[in-house]
Amino acid sequence: MTPYSDIPKVDRMLAWPAMTAALREHPRPVVLAALRSVLDTVRKGFLRGEAIPLDESSLSDRFRNALDSATTPTLRKVVNGAGIVIHTNLGRAPLSRAVASALNDAAYGYSTLEYNLATGERGSRLEHVAGLLRELTGAEGALVVNNNAAALLLALTTLGSGREGIVSRGELVEIGGAFRIPDIMGQSGVILREVGATNRTHLRDYEAAISPATGLLLKVHPSNFAMVGFTAEVSPADLVRLGRKHSLPVMVDAGSGCLIDLTRFGISGEPMVREFICAGVDLVTFSGDKLLGGPQAGIIVGKEEFLRPMRNHPLLRALRLDKLTLAALEGTLRLYQDERQALAEIPVLRMLTLSAAELRSRGRKLLRKLRQLLPAGVSLELMDGVSHPGGGSYPLLSLPTTLLLISCQGISPQEIEERFRRAPVPVIGRISSGRFLLDLRTLQEEESPYLIAALRTLI
Numbered sequence: 001m002t003p004y005s006d007i008p009k010v011d012r013m014l015a016w017p018a019m020t021a022a023l024r025e026h027p028r029p030v031v032l033a034a035l036r037s038v039l040d041t042v043r044k045g046f047l048r049g050e051a052i053p054l055d056e057s058s059l060s061d062r063f064r065n066a067l068d069s070a071t072t073p074t075l076r077k078v079v080n081g082a083g084i085v086i087h088t089n090l091g092r093a094p095l096s097r098a099v100a101s102a103l104n105d106a107a108y109g110y111s112t113l114e115y116n117l118a119t120g121e122r123g124s125r126l127e128h129v130a131g132l133l134r135e136l137t138g139a140e141g142a143l144v145v146n147n148n149a150a151a152l153l154l155a156l157t158t159l160g161s162g163r164e165g166i167v168s169r170g171e172l173v174e175i176g177g178a179f180r181i182p183d184i185m186g187q188s189g190v191i192l193r194e195v196g197a198t199n200r201t202h203l204r205d206y207e208a209a210i211s212p213a214t215g216l217l218l219k220v221h222p223s224n225f226a227m228v229g230f231t232a233e234v235s236p237a238d239l240v241r242l243g244r245k246h247s248l249p250v251m252v253d254a255g256s257g258c259l260i261d262l263t264r265f266g267i268s269g270e271p272m273v274r275e276f277i278c279a280g281v282d283l284v285t286f287s288g289d290k291l292l293g294g295p296q297a298g299i300i301v302g303k304e305e306f307l308r309p310m311r312n313h314p315l316l317r318a319l320r321l322d323k324l325t326l327a328a329l330e331g332t333l334r335l336y337q338d339e340r341q342a343l344a345e346i347p348v349l350r351m352l353t354l355s356a357a358e359l360r361s362r363g364r365k366l367l368r369k370l371r372q373l374l375p376a377g378v379s380l381e382l383m384d385g386v387s388h389p390g391g392g393s394y395p396l397l398s399l400p401t402t403l404l405l406i407s408c409q410g411i412s413p414q415e416i417e418e419r420f421r422r423a424p425v426p427v428i429g430r431i432s433s434g435r436f437l438l439d440l441r442t443l444q445e446e447e448s449p450y451l452i453a454a455l456r457t458l459i
């Protein structure tokens with residue numbers, strides 16, 4: 001066994017080519033930290049009696065690995081082969097090239113964030129998207145904040161703090177990441193008044209609960225779950241009639257932000273924001289990065305009468321959007337001005353509406369491309385399967401898709417999954433019935449070089 005004193009000293013190692021090369025590219029403290037972490041691991045291993053090679057080449061390799069992981073950003077691009085279109089863990093909605101370029105313009109240098117070019121005076125950051133939102137939803141006014149949770153917090157606080165908010169028991173939902181409607185109501189100071197039963201709530205339940213303490217009527221789209229069987233809920237229009245009768249504002253948390261009817265693609269079940277506004281709902285809140293396909297944002301549309309106090313509320317400052325998000329949101333909403341363009345260019349909409357035939361033909365094309373470059377022992381096969389919208393939209397919907405089954409002699413599907421996940425650009429797939437699969441629906445066509453690089457890790 002090597003004596004402990006054979007472990008080289010930092011000073012000596014700093015003269016090795018691996019270190020001098022690293023010092024040309026990275027700050028000294030970063031290089032030193034990587035070096036010390038290697039020596040630390042080596043010493044600990046040594047004390048445990050492990051035989052660790054101490055030659056320059058082995059230690060340099062360890063050092064390069066340590067430096068790589070210390071200097072690689074942790075927020076990185078990945079390829080989504082999991083088939084969940086709005087994948088919360090993978091950043092929800094991917095943005096289109098056009099939107100990414102608008103983002104780049106706003107990021108690099110100065111912008112008109114709060115500057116009115118026509119007058120040379122101060123402008124409002126909200127104006128960049130308010131007009132588009134009015135146009136696309138038919139609402140009188142619009143406001144945007146950090147996310148839908150923030151939108152709810154702001155709207156509930158302004159509308160009903162200290163008073164009761166009436167909600168159906170079947171709509172007290174939990175969204176991923178420990179967000180619950182009762183909690184956000186509590187945070188906003190609105191007193192939760194549950195009505196109805198889990199599966200059925202009637203108009204008379206809301207009516208019976210109305211008292212001088214009532215501040216608002218709230219309807220929540222259940223998003224990530226659906227009830228079947230003996231169920232009943234009150235329509236937005238009926239709730240609006242009840243609200244008018246008692247001079248109470250009616251608010252809807254729509255969740256996803258559906259602006260285009262996708263029924264003709266066999267995709268239905270998400271309520272459209274415009275329909276709520278048409279029904280007379282006073283305020284509708286929804287996310288920017290779910291079905292809408294934009295950046296993380298919370299959008300509030302509805303009547304000016306209720307939006308005005310929100311614009312003057314101190315919470316708005318705490319929840320406001322930055323210029324990058326606004327640029328991405330404006331870019332996304334502009335695509336919606338032409339429905340065909342929105343369906344073609346907003347990645348979430350394009351992926352959701354890909355037909356089974358299109359996916360199959362993409363699969364065959366990809367297979368031809370990959371087969372020419374395939375490492376020995378790796379085999380590819382196309383299979384039929386289903387993908388899911390994700391992001392709390394259309395919980396019951398399974399979309400027919402094409403899957404790429406990847407197998408390799410001597411490597412288990414779990415090991416393939418891990419190697420793909422550790423590829424230079426990680427490729428995230430799934431294992432189902434003991435097979436490693438990539439779903440063509442969420443793979444973008446220009447991503448095949450990343451697939452090729454991941455396949456090479458199987459050699």
Ligand SMILES: *Cc1c(COP(=O)(O)O)cnc(C)c1O
Pocket residue numbers: 147148149150175179220221222223224253254255256286287288297298392
């Ligand atoms: C997703 C969702 C939220 C939370 O939206 P975020 O934008 O993630 O904050 C709130 N309510 C409903 C109904 C949702 O579906």
